[in-house]
Amino acid sequence: xxxxxxxxxxxxxxxxxxxxxxxxxxxxxxTTMFWYRQFPKQSLMLMATSNEGSKATYEQGVEKDKxxxxxxxxxxxxxxxxxxHPEDSSFYICSASGLAVTDTQYFGPGTRLTVL
Amino acid sequence: xxxxTQIPAAxxxxxxxxxxxxxxxxxxxxxxxxxxxxDPGKGLTSLLLIQSSQREQTSGRLNASLDKxxxxxxxxxxxxxxxxxxxxxxxxxxxxxxKLTFGxxxxxxxxP
Numbered sequence: 001x002x003x004x005x006x007x008x009x010x011x012x013x014x015x016x017x018x019x020x021x022x023x024x025x026x027x028x029x030x031t032t033m034f035w036y037r038q039f040p041k042q043s044l045m046l047m048a049t050s051n052e053g054s055k056a057t058y059e060q061g062v063e064k065d066k067x068x069x070x071x072x073x074x075x076x077x078x079x080x081x082x083x084x085h086p087e088d089s090s091f092y093i094c095s096a097s098g099l100a101v102t103d104t105q106y107f108g109p110g111t112r113l114t115v116l
Numbered sequence: 117x118x119x120x121t122q123i124p125a126a127x128x129x130x131x132x133x134x135x136x137x138x139x140x141x142x143x144x145x146x147x148x149x150x151x152x153x154x155d156p157g158k159g160l161t162s163l164l165l166i167q168s169s170q171r172e173q174t175s176g177r178l179n180a181s182l183d184k185x186x187x188x189x190x191x192x193x194x195x196x197x198x199x200x201x202x203x204x205x206x207x208x209x210x211x212x213x214x215k216l217t218f219g220x221x222x223x224x225x226x227x228p
Binding site for chain 2: 006034041042043044045046049091093104105106107108109110112
């Protein structure tokens with residue numbers, strides 16, 4: 001299957017700082033990328049859907065000004081957590097799919113964010 | 117709103133046992149259903165994907181079935197091994213919005 005990478009795999013930051021997480025599709029062109037958040041022992045919750053070259057669509061309850069998503073190319077999407085706070089500490093996972101919105105999503109390995 | 121339920125949250129079995137993991141969903145208008153494996157602190161590994169028109173899929177010791185009308189899926193693991201210990205997540209893709217909705221997962225422990 002297709003390979004999706006995330007960087008960094010973990011990050012620790014101080015409260016109030018911003019953190020950028022990268023999601024890359026290594027061997028295919030990802031028209032659509034998805035960002036999920038997973039709290040301990042909870043489901044993965046979709047945060048936003050991004051299409052290359054256009055603005056991301058955020059799920060209800062997700063602050064678009066706090067979680068900035070950029071999908072500038074067919075192989076890279078970034079999630080920036082601005083002014084991070086301890087409650088933003090979570091496991092962030094991206095996935096990527098091809099042309100059709102119903103295409104199989106390929107998941108990255110996740111990024112563990114800890115905000116002190 | 118689609119809801120996906122996986123019960124129990126955790127399961128412990130001795131090695132060699134055949135086991136069934138259950139998943140239920142509230143809205144039967146789905147495009148597909150997928151089973152994933154997640155190891156602690158890791159991302160997701162896709163195990164099996166069943167399209168809405170299919171009844172089951174098999175891969176090695178794994179068999180997943182889908183009964184869309186009743187909103188249920190099962191993942192059957194034959195001859196379980198300690199290496200099967202992980203969290204198993206069920207996810208459905210909505211027929212209308214094509215979004216994946218995940219269950220909370222079942223944490224499986226296979227005892228040697």
